[in-house]
Structures are given as C-alpha cells and as structure tokens.
Amino acid sequence: MRRSVAARLMRERLHPADVVVCGLGSTARAWREQNAPHATYYASDPMGMAPGLALGLALARPDRRIVLLEGDGDLAMNLGVLITIAGAVPTNLRVAVFINDRYETGGGQPVPNAGRISYVTLAAGAGWPWTGEAHDETQAARLFAALLELPGLGLVAVHVDPEASLYPPDAGPTSQAEDRAVFQRRLSGES
Amino acid sequence: MSDDGQANAERIVGALLRAGIEIAASLPDSWLSPLIERISNEPKIRHIRVTREDDGAGLCAGASLGGKRAVLVCQNAGLLLSANALAGYAHHHQLPFLVLAVYRGSYEDRFYYQMYKGLVTEPVLAALGIPFHVVDRIEDVAVVEEAAREASLARRPVVVLLRRAALLGDARAS
Numbered sequence: 001m002r003r004s005v006a007a008r009l010m011r012e013r014l015h016p017a018d019v020v021v022c023g024l025g026s027t028a029r030a031w032r033e034q035n036a037p038h039a040t041y042y043a044s045d046p047m048g049m050a051p052g053l054a055l056g057l058a059l060a061r062p063d064r065r066i067v068l069l070e071g072d073g074d075l076a077m078n079l080g081v082l083i084t085i086a087g088a089v090p091t092n093l094r095v096a097v098f099i100n101d102r103y104e105t106g107g108g109q110p111v112p113n114a115g116r117i118s119y120v121t122l123a124a125g126a127g128w129p130w131t132g133e134a135h136d137e138t139q140a141a142r143l144f145a146a147l148l149e150l151p152g153l154g155l156v157a158v159h160v161d162p163e164a165s166l167y168p169p170d171a172g173p174t175s176q177a178e179d180r181a182v183f184q185r186r187l188s189g190e191s
Numbered sequence: 192m193s194d195d196g197q198a199n200a201e202r203i204v205g206a207l208l209r210a211g212i213e214i215a216a217s218l219p220d221s222w223l224s225p226l227i228e229r230i231s232n233e234p235k236i237r238h239i240r241v242t243r244e245d246d247g248a249g250l251c252a253g254a255s256l257g258g259k260r261a262v263l264v265c266q267n268a269g270l271l272l273s274a275n276a277l278a279g280y281a282h283h284h285q286l287p288f289l290v291l292a293v294y295r296g297s298y299e300d301r302f303y304y305q306m307y308k309g310l311v312t313e314p315v316l317a318a319l320g321i322p323f324h325v326v327d328r329i330e331d332v333a334v335v336e337e338a339a340r341e342a343s344l345a346r347r348p349v350v351v352l353l354r355r356a357a358l359l360g361d362a363r364a365s
Binding site: 080187 | 214237240241242243245246247248249250251252253254255256257258276283285286346
C-alpha cells in the first residue's frame with residue numbers, strides 16, 4: 001500500500017473536528033498532500049518528539065480528539081514515550097504509525113532491525129489498551145475505522161511501501177513559529 | 192522526608208499554581224522527591240511521569256500549543272539530554288514552558304558522579320539560548336512564578352535551577 005493511500009483512508013474516516021499532529025518525514029508529507037481540512041500541527045523538528053507533543057496537546061485540550069500520524073523512524077527514536085502515554089491514559093489520543101522500515105527523507109536507509117520490529121507488540125507491552133496492525137488497504141480501512149470508534153487510547157501500525165520522498169524545492173513561505181500561531185488561532189477559535 | 196523538604200515543596204507548588212501551571216511532567220531525582228510528591232497530590236495540576244526528560248519537554252510544548260501552562264520537573268542531567276528539544280521549542284516552534292531542574296554537581300553535592308553536570312549545565316543552557324535563573328534559597332521562590340511569566344512573554348522555555356537548600360532546606364542527606 002502506498003503511504004498516500006493510507007493517508008487518504010485516514011482522512012476519509014476522521015471526524016471534521018479531529019485535530020491532527022504529524023511526526024516528521026514522509027508521513028507528514030503524505031498527510032500534507034491530502035490537503036485535509038482538519039486542524040493540523042506538523043511537529044517536526046525535533047525528531048522523536050511528536051508523540052510527547054501530541055500527548056501534551058491532548059491533555060491541554062480534552063474537549064478535542066487528537067490523532068497523531070507518526071512514522072516508524074520517529075517513534076523508534078523514542079520508544080519510551082509509549083510507556084509515558086500508556087501511563088497518562090489520555091482518552092482523546094489516537095495514534096497511527098506508518099511503517100516503511102526506512103528513514104525515507106533521510107535517503108531511504110533502513111531503520112535498525114528493519115522488517116523484524118512489531119510496534120503493536122511494543123505498544124501492548126508498554127500497556128496500551130488497544131492496538132491493531134494493517135498490512136493492506138482492506139485491513140487499514142477497517143482498523144482506522146475501529147481506532148476512531150474507540151472510547152479511549154489506541155494505536156494502529158500500518159505498513160506502507162518504501163517510496164522516495166523528495167524534498168520540496170524551497171522551504172515555503174511561513175516559518176514553524178508562524179504556522180504555530182495560525183494553528184493556535186484556529187484551535188482557540190474553534191473552542 | 193524532612194519537614195523542610197515538605198514545607199519548601201508546598202511553597203514551590205504554591206508558586207506554580209499562582210503562575211497558572213496546570214500540567215506537570217516529571218522524572219525523579221532524590222532531591223526532588225518532596226516536590227514531585229507534592230505535585231502528584233495537587234488536584235489542580237495534571238501530573239504525568241515521563242521516561243525521558245525530552246519527552247517531558249515535548250509534553251510541555253504540546254500543552255503550551257493547546258493553551259495551557261506546563262512545567263517540566265527534572266534533574267539538570269535532563270536539561271543536557273533535552274538540549275535539542277529545548278532549542279527546537281525555543282527557536283523553531285517558539286513554545287513557552289517552565290522547567291524546574293535540580294542543580295546537581297555543585298558545592299552542595301557529595302557525589303563524584305554528579306559533578307560533571309554542575310560544570311556544564313549553565314554553559315550549555317547559555318549556548319542554547321535558554322534563559323535560566325538559579326534559586327539558592329526558598330525565600331527566592333517568587334522566581335518560579337516570574338520565570339513562568341517570562342517564558343510566556345519570551346515564547347520559549349525558561350529554566351529555574353533549584354539548589355539543594357531551596358528544595359530541602361539545610362537538612363543533610365542523600
């Protein structure tokens with residue numbers, strides 16, 4: 001399954017009021033290409049920090065559901081956050097981990113022990129109450145829907161094809177701080 | 192636990208509440224035990240235990256993104272580990288939060304393994320462009336509240352380094 005398909009399947013199942021947080025790299029690019037209407041915060045950089053940031057946002061805004069779209073390279077940098085999140089038990093946080101077994105935007109190098117890592121086992125071992133693993137489009141569609149019907153915390157690991165993720169030709173017109181201000185203004189306006 | 196430690200923790204948490212702190216992330220240090228226990232028992236603060244200090248930085252940044260004031264409570268070793276996260280939230284995202292870090296490795300300490308932290312903490316924070324203040328005594332606890340306001344105005348994390356005496360008084364232990 002191409003990562004754009006996984007991103008589309010998620011977009012089609014989100015509630016309009018859902019807030020999306022994206023980890024770095026090809027997962028964020030796949031989501032950006034969806035042009036989804038949802039309030040979205042792109043958490044990169046620092047690498048490895050997106051799950052913690054999503055947890056903090058979920059705690060600060062219990063009135064909103066936060067959906068973290070995370071890459072396996074980003075999560076692998078900081079597996080301890082699975083324990084932190086499980087301990088915090090934020091009922092309004094859902095997580096989808098896009099697994100391509102590579103540092104795609106870093107040049108496509110494999111992650112350590114590529115192909116033999118079970119993120120659902122890691123999450124379950126850390127105490128997550130619900131996990132699911134999708135290897136194809138049918139499974140992803142079903143498990144994303146199930147994730148978003150949960151009353152509480154859950155994680156879906158979705159396997160996507162390795163495919164090049166080229167850098168855009170320029171940095172774009174706005175800085176992270178400017179994007180952050182726009183996101184906060186939208187979030188406060190929607191409350 | 193010393194009476195001084197409990198009394199000082201009470202005053203520090205009072206400063207956090209006056210500063211509008213509603214979310215706290217922590218990783219322990221023995222000098223921080225009374226403070227973390229007091230935070231954990233404070234109903235107006237949501238306390239989250241983290242596995243790494245930079246997770247706490249991310250959590251506090253996310254809370255700030257969502258409009259809440261947050262504090263990271265940790266040892267100064269956690270500041271060194273969190274250098275990338277602190278710099279990223281200070282200069283890239285410009286998200287404010289407060290950090291209360293115990294100042295290990297200085298004249299009050301009694302362990303070889305703590306000393307390198309005392310040597311490098313302030314230079315590292317200065318190099319990162321993270322404002323910091325050292326609180327030697329609990330009588331200066333108002334700095335905690337003022338640093339939270341400073342963080343909000345400066346749109347970056349601000350660190351308060353707490354000496355042993357500010358946390359535990361004059362009692363000698365650990």
